[in-house]
Amino acid sequence: MNSMKKITFSKRFPDMPIIGSSFAGSLDHVIPLSYGFPAPESFPLDTMVTATERAMKTQGSGAMSYTGGSGISNIVNWILKRSELREVYANKDQIIVTSGSMQAIDLVARTLTDPGDEIWIEAPCFFGAIRTFNLAQVNLRSFPIDENGIIVEHVERALIEATTLQQKPLPKILYIMPNYHNPGGVNLSVDRRKKLADLAYEYNFIILEDDAYVELSFDGTYLPSIHSFGPDRVIYLSTFSKVIAPGIRLGWAIGLSEIISKMRILKTDGLTSVYVQEVAYNVLEQLDIASHINNLSTMYKTRKEAMVAAIKEHFGDEVSFVSPEGGFFLWVTFPQGVNTSAFVDDAMTAGVSYLDGRHFFLEEEGYNTMRLCFTYCNEEKIKEAIKRLAEIYYQHLRSLPMEEAN
Known part of the structure; x- marks a missing residue:
């Protein structure tokens, strides 16, 4: 042998x-x-059982079929309406439903960068994002956070140095988790949100705003999204994993239609499960969210x-x-x-x-x-x-x- x-x-x-x-x-x-x-x-669980039964009865074989586009219309419309509460306004051409928000992070990285490009992140940063960006073979640079989120002055200084001194290339993407940061638990201040959006316009990079935990406010108050200050320079991500169940693996990305259309092409699973989307929509319809x-x-x-x-x-x-x-x-x-x-x-x-x-x-x-x-x-x-x-x-x-x- x-x-x-x-x-x-x-x-x-x-x-x-x-x-x-x-x-x-x-x-x-x-x-x-x-x-x-x-x-x-x-x-x-009880709602999910009845939602599954209802999805099969109302959609039948349609719930088990392929579908094109960015997601089924019911779930897309629900997400777009809900996103308005976070001052994220978009149309159907600007959204893609993904198999969890991690897939959205991967799609954004592969759509906007080539190996060797720069992505800037927070320190500390969600290790799942670090792993995904490493797989994209980009160069990562990190900036510290404090009790008010990423220290924007450090980011601005790096941008100025990259432009005037040409010490390092400018970023293609700045990855930010603005609300209830993982792992830091802090919120990015409103002033810093606005400043980051201004910098994204000035230096022509995209902010990847990962808002997975936004719904879980202990006092019911919410800060405006970074997207609200710079919709043409921000891709907004969120997920159902934290408020329904992580096992359904449904997330989404909202951004410029020209970016979203390219992300659809790179979506290697073909489509996000129609069955799961139908069940999730029926859960949302039955649940007092x-x-x-x-x-x-x-x-x-x-x-x-x-x-x-x-x-x-x-x-x-x-x-x-x-x-x-x-x-x-x-x-x-x-x-x-x-x-x-x-x-x-x-x-x-x-x-x-x-x-x-x-x-x-x-x-x-x-x-x-x-x-x-x-x-x-x-x-x-x-x-x-x-x-x-x-x-x-x-x-x-x-x-x-x-x-x-x-």
Whole structure:
């Protein structure tokens, strides 16, 4: 028998670390604060059952067929109407329904960039976006965020330097998560939103506005979208994953029709499932969406408050964080010199998982940070998880040589 020759893989694979805590689901004793998931009990299961039956009865074989264009008309119309609440105004030529918002990120990157082009991102940044951009073989450059989102002055300075000093090329895309940032939990201020839109016009780049968490405001207030300040320079993304269920895999992109038409051509799955779109539309028709989102926000606010209280009780002034006003995540910063990657495995052994912050950065930074999700687990589990996390952290500190612990 011939010996098996080594298989060679594409050079496109991004150099991404394995996130150990992503395996927490296989360990029954682990309370998974690493998951970026909605609460399973929030899924409108009864409504989805009746919506599925209704879709099949009303649409029949049509729900199981191919369709062209950007999405079925009912779901497209619903999204366009809903988007107006975020001051995003568009017509049917300016929208494409995708298999989750991650597909939309991929389509935008492949539509607007070639290998070697520049995409600018936030630091920290959603690691799924980093992975997708790496697959597009672009050059990434990151800019820090603070409690008001990306620091626009740093972006403007880089744009000026790229133009006048020609030190680095201008970006094709600036990727921004303006509301309830993943992982930072912060909101981009209105002044910064407007300034970014102005810069996009001045320096001719596209802002990719990823608004996955926009509906989950704890006080029911919403900031204007970046798209509202620069509709010709912004592609607006959102998703049903956070308010209905992630398993339906439905997202969308809204932008200039000339961009959207090119994205349709690159959509390698042919079309987003007609069946899923029909079911989702019937869910939206039957569900009191305002009441449903209010219930979600109330539940998640309670869980966030439980997490904040537990962190204050068990960590005191040892850590810092911004208490988010919505979304899924709380971003915790430990003292300089702490490496949260060093005790992630010990934490899972003790029964709690988190995402160590290094995964959200391009450079060698973020080692003293972690992302905690407060939506997936109930308050009692959250309190116990934070207690376990604190025990492991202080145990880790005691195990370090004196000079490192200090």
